[in-house]
Amino acid sequence: MEILTALITGTSSGIGLAISKKLLGLGYKVYGISRNYSNDLKLEKNYIHIEKDLSDLKKIKELKSLSKEIESLDLLILNAGIGLIGFHEELDEEKMISMLNTNFTSAILLTKYFLKKIKENKGKIIFISSSTASKASPLASAYSATKAGISHFADSLFEEVRKFDVKIFTIEADIVNTNFYNDTRISVYPNSDSYTEASELSEVVEFFLNQKKSVIKKISIEPQKKRVEKKTRIQNDFI
Template structure:
């Protein structure tokens, strides 16, 4: 049946105790997938797992920090020990940052690359042998900020841009194995209460609510992610603004430069 497209498939979604990751987990579960949830906050992770289990879904919850090599080894090992296979890895865990380059504590550079870049590289590396067996999917959740560098979120942009290189290289390296590699460029998305970003001094700060902005719901983003996997697409750029951003940077890069220079103060104010 169409709505059971993922029956018996095992899907691991990093950063899935809230937001886009949670919405994607729910959608995959309704289509038959067996889930592996992941997060750093054990209380929130268990709450999400119990919520899904109460709806009759098959769920394994694994607390792990994907920026740490050993945690990622354990995450994949527990998945295989529990289910015996892995079909879909969605590298969703990530965090944004705030501050101009000259203001940033050097710790922010390291933290952002560890979380957003290595936090996708490590799980993918250890999952790869099992994805080869299942001829499954490895998907990276990037951002429209990973298409073009923006002021105030410089390290977020850099870490998300790096995912494009990984995805492009893997697509070539793994072509002979019939593995699907996908990358999703997500636009502004409504955030859950309690969502945090890294401030210029390296401390976590609350993310400003996006309710008054033209933001997608996590459930809408989840639909695009699942569609990418079903269609085995490579790149998916979400929202009309994201598509304009993509093509404008190719066709009119100097105009984009001028527009961003004019808007940089407004962008900074909006992020406060």
């Protein structure tokens, strides 16, 4: 049987790790990009790790050559991302540029580098976006802009490539229990009804992959209860 091949960014933890495990379970050969190499993937014979810092534009551009090394590609998942939360004027400029490159530029450029291969296989592209893509997100204006950009890019790209039988999907998630909040001033509320598990997003990916005819392009997934814990409180706190 032909082995399908996937390339996914941000495989060292959280959503990307959960999706990688799901794809390996489904029999995919998985190329994963992140700075760290998860121990959970080190023994997987069908997992190939590519160590790369996607916050650095020069490093992102180095991945152009990978599109020649990977012979065939059926699935591309743009997942790597970080969140900067705080008053916009107080955010660290270099961290902000890193976030823009990781969340947005890397996804746009990797899509450009691999689209030809995806078209050749009538493949699929999945973007991991956020509920912040479509709502005002005080204290996360720049982060939400990266996600709004990604969701819009996905919608537009689908119009461009649908005639080639390429499917483009977006997951807009909210409060997933991952390392995402480690360096922010909020954390997930500890009750299980107040966060989504990364494995639930991997189920959404499997649902996308099983679509045969019409395309359910976007899924928004949220925990039942909307609450987070604040590690620190700041003046004029909105979230």
